[in-house]
Amino acid sequence: MKKTIINNVKILFTTLISILLLYSCTEEFDYGKSENAVKTLEFSDVLQTTAMVSGKVITDNGASLSSRGICYSINNNPTISGTKTPDTQSTLGSFTCALINLAPSTTYFARAYATNGYGTAYGNEISFTTQAATIPIISSTTAVGFITQTTAVAGGTITNSGASNVTSRGVCFSKTNTIPTITDTKTNDGTGIGQYSSSLTNLTPNTLYYIRAYATNGVGTAYGDVKSFTTTSATIPVVSITTTATFITQTTAISGGNVTSESGATVTSRGVCWSNTTTSPTILNSKTVDGTGLGTFTSSLTGLSANTTYYVRAYATNSVGTAYGPAISVRTLSATIPTGVTTNTISSITQTTATSGGNISNDGGASVTSRGVCWSNITSSPTITNSKTVDGSGIGSFTSSLSGLTANTTYYVRAYATNSAGTSYGSVISFTTLSATIPTGISTTSISSISQNTASSGGTITGDGGASITSHGVCWSSSTSSPTIFNSTTDNGSGIGSFTSSLTGLTANTTYYVRAYSTNSVGTAYGNTISFITLPNLSVGQSYQGGIIAYIFVSGDSGYIAGQTHGLIATTSNQSAGAQWGCSGTSITGTSTTLGTGLANTSAIIGSCSTTTIAAALCNNLSSGGYTDWYLPSYTDLTKLYLNQTTIGGFSAVSYWSSSQASSTTAYSINFSTGTGNSSSSKSALMYVRAIRKF
Structure with a gap:
């Protein structure tokens, strides 16, 4: 039984091993x-x-x-x-x-x-x-080098970005802030960490600056250590070259220069200067001004003299002074007679005048001293030995007025220009003056100084019609409104212009027609007709010129003019019923009793007496009938008024003052009741006053 169990265990183990081996052959281990x-x-x-x-x-x-x-x-x-x-x-x-x-x-x-x-x-x-990001880490600000008046080089070294990308780096600097920041002036020299270089520009010469490196990331800005430096002092600019002269003529040339450094102060003016007397011209000599700042420039030299050697230098001026480039020499071309002379078309042709002119484009290197047009009716190539105008000097266009020409005549005209090298001429242009006509532009002067038998007129003539005016004057008639030289005339000379004519032998109170005339070989031309009426014959007691005629001068009287009517006019009423003569105790020098001296007497009295109520002042200050030239009559003037007092009218049977002094305390008067003259009337007495004037 025991053996059977052992055998069964062996079989189970063998089976398990087999299963494991089988599995290992069919599936990998994970x-x-x-x-x-x-x-x-x-x-x-x-x-x-x-x-x-x-x-x-x-x-x-x-x-x-x-x-x-x-x-x-x-x-x-x-x-x-x-x-x-x-x-x-x-x-x-x-x-x-x-x-x-x-x-x-x-x-x-x-x-x-x-x-x-x-x-x-x-x-x-x-x-x-992870830790939070920080501002960058800057190990140092680079020492400043390459210092000039306006520039320097610095920089910095960034060892750590602070875990945020450095988006901007450079140096910040200031001449007032000892710890500059990026709110002051700064450079921007890329991104990222590491060493970098910064160029400082637009600095002020001879100035202390403070500087430090900076780096900016997403957290903020970090700075390096502060360093300082002083820019060098400004100096005059650097002018490297004077450009060789080109396009040389008798009076002009082209040059220029190059300003390679402003040396710490802005170039405010640059150009070239030149002279024909010194080999080292300065800006006190002739010069151009061709802008400012650095760089090349071109200069146009003008106003030079022909056939002359000039010395030229480029210049540049800053606040420190003026620097010059090397001198070059240039000789202008020899002068020639003027060139580019043209003759203008003839215009405004009359019988005796015409208009032409010309244009001169180049003076040949010598100043044009005379220019105009010359003309002749004999030669088809007129010169300055013929008739000519002189219409200024220099180049350019001009207008010429030809005068004294003959009507219906062919003339040849050409412009001319003269300089020291000679005279050059433009093309010839011919024209024919207009045929002569009767005079033109005749006007009759207004009639003046009209009396019973005389008057004044005259006229103005602006054009002789191309034939000399042989006679001019005025013609008049009382029977025709278009008088001619076959009526009464004056002959007041010849030629154009204004003239005055005296009309005589006129009949009083008669209408006359007058017009100016002008006669040349073609015929007679007339001006506009003016009519007037001569004065009627005058008599004492007649109202006239602001008063009543008191006396008419006769031959032998002061103021008498044969053929004319003149005399004294009295006011229509008395100027006072009781006025002093005045100036009692003062002798008035120069008074007279004779006819016609009343005006001079009155002026003498007013010059010595300032009282405005005395007899002479009342007459002198009178404005009556539209006239202001009234005066106190002399003793003889007053006598004429007494003799004609009834015809004149307005007098009283009392004593009237004259302007004639008898002594320092008395003056002459006349009693208009008895006609008695009194040379011993006290200047303080109160008497009547009657003013007169002359006509």
């Missing part, structure tokens, strides 16, 4: 499902973007490992299909892997893993959190 084959140990040295994680492979279950390492993720249960860091070896035992490119302030899950031909086994899961 290493990945092995428990405790791999163990995740610990993490260490966790920073913003890196960490160290260790693991251990305990068994490979009889199959060699192909890989081991750490896989990790921000999610649980990371696998090798995600992010992983393989170890350098593939053996059993402990190992440590460095995890990189992590995100700051982030929780990561990690597991050790091992892989062989049967699969991948994972260790237990651990977690850790």
